[in-house]
Amino acid sequence: MYFTSDNAAPVPPEVMAELARANDGFTRGYGADQATAAAQEMLREVLDAPDAVVHLVTTGTAANALALAAFCPPWGAVFCHSHAHVAEDECGAPEFYTHGAKLVLVGGDHGRMDALALGTALLRTGAGGVHGVQRGMLTLTNVTEAGTVYTAAETAELAGLARAQGLPVHLDGARFANAVMATGATPADLTWRAGVDVLSFGGTKNGLMGVEAVVFFDPARAWEFELRRKRGGHLLSKGRYLGAQMVAMLQDGRWRHWAAQANAMAALLAEGLATRGVVLRHPVQANILFVEWPVGTSARLRAGGAMFYDMPATEGQEGARLVTSWATTEADVAAFLRLI
Template sequence: MNFSSDNVSGASPQVLRAIVDSNAGAAAPYGMDPWTEDATRRLSEVFEREVSAFLVATGTGCNALALAALAPPGTAILCHEEAHVIEDECGAPEFFTGGGKLVGVPGAGGKVTPEALSSALARYPRGIVRQVQPSALSLSQVTEAGTLYTVAEIRALSDAAHAAGLAVHMDGARFANAVAALGASPAEITWRAGVDVLSFGATKNGAIACEAVVFFDPAKAGDFLFRRKRGGHTVSKGRFLGAQMAGFLDGGHWLDLARGANLRAARLSAGLSALPGVRLPWPTEANEVFPIVPAAMHEALRAAGARYYPWTTRSLGENAAPGEGERMLRLICAFDTDEAAVDAFLAVAARAASVHPAAPF
């Protein structure tokens, strides 16, 4: 019953086979191999246009290098106040941008709204020398609250950002889960909606260590090869990154993996929602569930060996915060989460609900 993260999962057998198949013989180093070329071709097919894609080994490197390509030194990058880039990457975006300032924008359910973006931009008017000048907007898809931006929401935010002279980056660590859940094409929720650069995640969804910085306009890739090298992400045996990405994308495998994770999360969410004393502050839209449960249920789950993170957030709507005797949890399903583990978790929660009935909230 390990729902602590989708990083605890292993690798997809299909991805592992692709790595093994690429292992025989010699190959050109530093990403000049046929597997990397194949991965770039497949990414262009996925996004229905020619892209410039650069493979890197970590999500932090992917986001930091992508933002550095968009934000000149000393400018501001706007993002949700609890976005991964501002909360969980140890200052890497600031470091790689040469002193860029990440500015958090509040929003319920982990999402930035056009109104909140407009208010944030008003705090940094153009030409005021004492203030940083905004240069980019970063959107997380899936958000840190497990919610999704719709195509219309991405378009509205991108239009507002572009009108203010900002480029748009999307942190897609769980991009596959978003595509699988929305039913929209990868193109529709990225470049067709105004996204300029995507951090395309594979590691959380079945790869070992593989992400891609995807530029939808190759002309904007500029000096990224040099940025990647200086950032320590030009892997000498790059074929193993290329093989991972190609195997990940082959035959729509990446979406099959994400659908499995989303289905397990939906099952978990539905089961918890049916229990007395359990509430969800927002709908479960991808592979993350954020229930607010009675403290006794949390204690019973822990005692039974369930693993997850107790959660706090500033993204809750008014009057939605956990009250006395309640706990908020973060539960994440991975591509290989066993349905039996979901059912075992729900069984423990159901027993706790029957033994310790919650007071009405």
């Protein structure tokens, strides 16, 4: 009953096996190995983007911050949702790696950016000429921090507003696999076909030990990222161990299966909670739930062995965030619901 985060889940045995295979013998360093090359080609196939350039890093923060830095100048504005991960959970890394770009927060219900609000922010930013920050780029998150998803059409609408102003678009896909399975859209439809220029393709939250891919759909923009990755201390010398993890996840469609399992367990948990009168604060569309229940419920659940994070709640209620993973089972969900 471990629902704190999908980061808390163990690594699937297929990943450990692939790491063991990659560990056999000697190979070139800094990502010039066969495992990394295989992972890059597999991601291009998944995204139906044969010309895309793929680079691997160890953390989502590095993937997001370095991707933003490759597109946005220090005097630029990065438009993001008010509760985006880059705004609330990366300790200023986007501002640091862009050397000072300003995050402009855009509202929207249930973690999704409102198109009208984005349009207004785009018009207002840069209106003061040299005295204010200039429009820089847009970043979206799919799955959002509220556990909701953007459809391909919703992504295209927001990206279209940015591109109309000549701005590039980044997609934080730490849980991109979950978004793909939740929407039923193709990875290409959720990214480059919708106007996304650079994607942070998550691996860690979908079962891997620690690897994220940064995908540039325009190869011309990738070289600066390589320089920034090295300068920022995120070029891993033994890159084969990153490549091997990504290969293990992408082989045989495992990335889809693992994400589908996490989503299915969240849906099962949401259904059970709703029938027990628990309030769901956002639509449950992927593998994250935000709930409110009566005071005392959290202590009872933890006494029974459940793990989760507390969240703000309305008066007289307790709030919690519950996250399922590839390793969550129906037995875990049933046990949690019995405690409720």
